[in-house]
Amino acid sequence: MNAPKILGIAAIVLMVSCTQKDKNPEVNPKTDPMAIQTPMDTVAVDTAKTSDNFENSLDWQGTYEAVVPCADCPGIKTVVTLNKDRTFRISEEYLERKGISEEKGTFEWDAGGSVITLKGKNTHYKYKVGENTITQLDMSGKPIDGPNKKLYVFTKK
Template sequence: MKHQIQILGMVAMAFMVSCTQKDKNPEVNVNPKTDPMAIQTPMDTTKTVAAETTHNSENSVDWFGTYEATVPCADCPGIKTILTLNKDKTFTISEEYLERKSKNEDKGTFEWNSTGSIITLNGKSAKYKYKVGENTLTQLDMSGQPIDGPNKDLYVFKKK
């Protein structure tokens, strides 16, 4: 009986060893361009390559174009502002102070923030920040925070 248990144990051990996964396709360095015997298999199209899936204003909104708003002014009825953003990350801005016959114009470049949702103008005098949305720009304060208060809607520029 002892002898049969030993044989049974050895058979079980052999069975377990034979069932372990062996690498049936060891890695072989084959260059299909130089080895005429290399077999080329079609590309597996069931696997997808991870693409950039982070959507933000910079890569998923048609942000370029001309925007307009009349923003509040401390000592006049408002500042009619026309801002044009170009695909090459340049801009032009025109600010007309209503009832003052005063107009400022500037041009320069702009930069996107790291999240791709806010631009900062880099002109001679224009250093504004805007949150970019679908057909809108919302002017932010100098620290990049939303302007709050009863006139906050006046800081939303509409695309023309």
């Protein structure tokens, strides 16, 4: 044999012998009695409850206030109180008119944990929850747009 062939074969043998072997072969903890199981192997985790969202990461309980636009009056002074037990109270006073309407009910969080829906006898509002604010949404749950959109942002008292 000539020298280039010997060197070529030696290089191939060297490369094959230097490849990294799998030092951590996959172990199936259900079939391998020697495998160590951790709680994460055996317990399903509900990520919706453990991941951060507005429901579990913000201090949303409290009373919020805004004067929302009104078609035939200067505005509607609205006060919304959200309680930890998912109940609410809403008070609406049409400015320059007599009388206040009040209602109590429950609210639900959306799947993402950022929007609440008030459910009362006559109240069916949706609000996006923020840091010390709630923002009223339209009936389909979309942000209210236009020149008065800032008037739909309620601030925490």
